[in-house]
Amino acid sequence: MSALEIRNVRKTFGDTEVLKEISLAIDSGEFLILVGPSGCGKSTLMNAIAGLEPVTAGEIHIGGEDVTWRTPAERDIAMVFQSYALYPSMTVRQNIAFGLEMRKVPKAERDQAVERVADLLQISQLLDRKPSQLSGGQRQRVAMGRALAREPQIYLFDEPLSNLDAKLRVEMRTEIKKLHQRLGTTIVYVTHDQIEAMTLADRIAIMRDGHILQLGTPDEVYNDPADMFVAGFMGSPAMNFLSASLEGGPGEYRVRVETEGAQAPLVLPWPVERETEALASQVGRPVTLGLRPEHFSEEDERLGDQAEGTRFEATTTVVEPTGADTLLQVRLSGVEATVRLGPKSRIKAGDRIALRVDMSRAVLFSTEDESRLA
Amino acid sequence: MDNVIRRRTPRARLLRAGLYALLIAAALVYLLPLVVMVLTSVKPIEEIRAGALLSLPSHFTLDPWIKAWSSACTGMRCDGLSGYFVNSIKIVVPAVAISTLVGAINGYALTKWRFRGSELVFAMLLFGCFVPFQVVLMPMARTLGWLGLASSVSGLVLVHVVYGIAFTTLFFRNYYVAVPDEMINAAKLDGAGFFRIFWRILLPVSGPIITVSVIWQFTQIWNDFLFGVAFAGFDSQPVTVALNNMVNTSTGVKEYNVDMAAAMIAALPTLVVYVLAGKYFVRGLTAGSVKG
Numbered sequence: 321m322s323a324l325e326i327r328n329v330r331k332t333f334g335d336t337e338v339l340k341e342i343s344l345a346i347d348s349g350e351f352l353i354l355v356g357p358s359g360c361g362k363s364t365l366m367n368a369i370a371g372l373e374p375v376t377a378g379e380i381h382i383g384g385e386d387v388t389w390r391t392p393a394e395r396d397i398a399m400v401f402q403s404y405a406l407y408p409s410m411t412v413r414q415n416i417a418f419g420l421e422m423r424k425v426p427k428a429e430r431d432q433a434v435e436r437v438a439d440l441l442q443i444s445q446l447l448d449r450k451p452s453q454l455s456g457g458q459r460q461r462v463a464m465g466r467a468l469a470r471e472p473q474i475y476l477f478d479e480p481l482s483n484l485d486a487k488l489r490v491e492m493r494t495e496i497k498k499l500h501q502r503l504g505t506t507i508v509y510v511t512h513d514q515i516e517a518m519t520l521a522d523r524i525a526i527m528r529d530g531h532i533l534q535l536g537t538p539d540e541v542y543n544d545p546a547d548m549f550v551a552g553f554m555g556s557p558a559m560n561f562l563s564a565s566l567e568g569g570p571g572e573y574r575v576r577v578e579t580e581g582a583q584a585p586l587v588l589p590w591p592v593e594r595e596t597e598a599l600a601s602q603v604g605r606p607v608t609l610g611l612r613p614e615h616f617s618e619e620d621e622r623l624g625d626q627a628e629g630t631r632f633e634a635t636t637t638v639v640e641p642t643g644a645d646t647l648l649q650v651r652l653s654g655v656e657a658t659v660r661l662g663p664k665s666r667i668k669a670g671d672r673i674a675l676r677v678d679m680s681r682a683v684l685f686s687t688e689d690e691s692r693l694a
Numbered sequence: 695m696d697n698v699i700r701r702r703t704p705r706a707r708l709l710r711a712g713l714y715a716l717l718i719a720a721a722l723v724y725l726l727p728l729v730v731m732v733l734t735s736v737k738p739i740e741e742i743r744a745g746a747l748l749s750l751p752s753h754f755t756l757d758p759w760i761k762a763w764s765s766a767c768t769g770m771r772c773d774g775l776s777g778y779f780v781n782s783i784k785i786v787v788p789a790v791a792i793s794t795l796v797g798a799i800n801g802y803a804l805t806k807w808r809f810r811g812s813e814l815v816f817a818m819l820l821f822g823c824f825v826p827f828q829v830v831l832m833p834m835a836r837t838l839g840w841l842g843l844a845s846s847v848s849g850l851v852l853v854h855v856v857y858g859i860a861f862t863t864l865f866f867r868n869y870y871v872a873v874p875d876e877m878i879n880a881a882k883l884d885g886a887g888f889f890r891i892f893w894r895i896l897l898p899v900s901g902p903i904i905t906v907s908v909i910w911q912f913t914q915i916w917n918d919f920l921f922g923v924a925f926a927g928f929d930s931q932p933v934t935v936a937l938n939n940m941v942n943t944s945t946g947v948k949e950y951n952v953d954m955a956a957a958m959i960a961a962l963p964t965l966v967v968y969v970l971a972g973k974y975f976v977r978g979l980t981a982g983s984v985k986g
């Protein structure tokens with residue numbers, strides 16, 4: 321039985337349709353991440369799940385029960401907000417205990433719950449402070465503590481870490497992951513952060529304009545994106561999209577990418593095992609080749625023709641060492657493509673370099689409607 | 695603290711001295727009536743009739759104050775302002791409390807539980823701030839009669855509450871708009887209902903705006919004359935109306951000292967409120983948003 325099921329939910333504000341037929345189901349204990357560009361309806365969906373906004377159509381089921389018309393209090397949900405939304409007049413202790421108090425949990429049990437949560441989040445020494453006396457990271461913990469004090473069926477997190485500095489964000493991310501592994505709770509989590517999405521999620525839902533474009537494991541959405549939008553949205557630095565055309569036929573498809581100047585075009589054989597039916601109708605037509613920065617590698621002269629992939633030469637325009645690896649911009653097919661190489665690379669801007677491209681994980685899209693071809 | 699860089703030429707200094715002289719003169723002009731009132735109220739009547747308006751009293755006396763409070767004649771009755779002062783308190787305290795509370799609940803509902811047409815309701819309430827007193831006199835008189843509240847303290851309380859709600863709602867709405875919705879949503883998820891959220895979450899952070907509302911309403915209602923004249927009975931007249939009656943009572947000699955003392959008694963509570971809470975008033979009007 322799914323912990324949360326959303327059936328054909330629509331939501332309109334006046335004339336604007338913000339959610340358009342959203343359906344999804346998540347299992348008990350699952351960690352679902354919602355991502356999508358700003359304004360695509362993520363918060364609206366969260367509010368609909370929480371019961372803070374009535375839906376225009378559709379149904380929401382929690383733990384097998386239809387809760388579409390239940391108030392937030394009746395839904396057994398806890399939520400952590402981006403702004404933390406602590407109660408300013410109450411101490412941390414009262415903030416954490418408030419939800420239990422409203423549910424008429426006896427005082428002794430409330431105190432126990434506060435202690436448990438404070439231990440878990442290491443905020444015991446803050447319990448008698450007011451929110452105004454806390455730092456951003458501490459407030460964030462208290463906001464989580466308030467949600468964790470109760471044991472609801474579902475936790476909702478709406479960009480809970482976005483107000484923290486980079487270091488704290490990484491720490492809290494790890495802690496949330498640990499918490500989830502320890503408590504096995506069902507979580508729906510909105511984020512703009514690629515790494516948060518990839519590291520925390522059991523499954524990721526990519527939203528755009530009120531639709532869910534793809535719902536899958538981090539590996540699926542990253543390596544097997546449903547369309548060009550998902551491919552471009554997931555991953556940082558983003559996937560390179562190269563204008564190309566398709567040649568050949570079944571068993572020997574080739575992707576032809578025009579290169580800069582008088583250079584011979586780059587002709588890349590498409591792996592036979594990744595052929596699809598859709599390719600046949602696209603021969604001779606413009607397509608878009610999607611290559612992630614890590615699909616390129618520096619030519620290793622010692623390997624010569626033994627090396628995997630197709631060799632080509634290009635001029636670098638920008639070199640960005642990030643510490644862990646080096647990002648290059650190279651001119652290719654009229655656009656700059658991002659290439660990710662090892663940290664030891666000695667390449668400078670302006671160098672002419674030899675690269676290899678690995679087609680085994682490349683993806684192909686229709687230029688016309690941005691749908692996935694292969 | 696001085697944070698202006700000034701020229702220090704003789705000419706500039708002279709101009710500055712002139713400016714201060716002008717300002718001090720203006721301040722004196724405004725203060726003079728109060729000085730005259732205070733001086734007059736502690737002089738025996740003979741001294742006043744002798745003519746020296748601005749001179750210090752040669753015989754200091756508090757008799758005019760005592761008379762104004764307990765035995766001066768207001769129309770038929772001659773037992774001073776004390777009873778009317780109590781009337782004013784009986785009107786002001788409940789009227790301020792009720793109008794502030796209702797304004798707070800209105801402001802809360804209009805910002806945090808938006809319903810279809812809530813903007814229209816607010817616009818109409820806002821319109822209430824611009825209705826002149828005189829316009830509502832007749833309809834209000836009919837309404838009070840119909841409710842059986844004519845000429846009573848409760849009737850006056852009702853009038854002031856009705857008239858004040860427009861203002862208090864405006865204050866609280868503008869304050870609560872700045873309180874983050876997420877805080878209210880968090881409380882809803884925690885299981886709190888409409889009034890629970892109001893009492894436990896919102897009211898504790900409303901101190902500054904409650905101060906503003908109370909001071910505003912207190913001053914308005916205490917100083918009201920028109921509603922008092924129009925709707926009060928003999929037993930329920932507020933102090934402002936009694937003061938008017940006392941000053942206009944035309945039996946015997948005109949006791950300026952008693953009149954002045956009476957006027958000061960009537961004005962004292964608002965003065966005290968401003969002196970004690972004035973800075974909170976300003977602070978409340980400029981208070982920043984509540985952060986969660």
Ligand SMILES: Nc1ncnc2c1ncn2[C@@H]1O[C@H](COP(=O)(O)OP(=O)(O)OP(=O)(O)O)[C@@H](O)[C@H]1O
Nearest residue numbers: 333334336338356357358359360361362363364365
């Ligand atoms: N109460 C409302 N009335 C009208 N339109 C609204 C309302 N709330 C949200 N919207 C609109 O719905 C759309 C989706 O908003 P939502 O807050 O769900 O976006 P989001 O995906 O959470 O964006 P972000 O990543 O910036 O938080 C936006 O275009 C927004 O303008």
Ligand SMILES: [Mg+2]
Nearest residue numbers: 362363364478
């Ligand atoms: Mg949002």
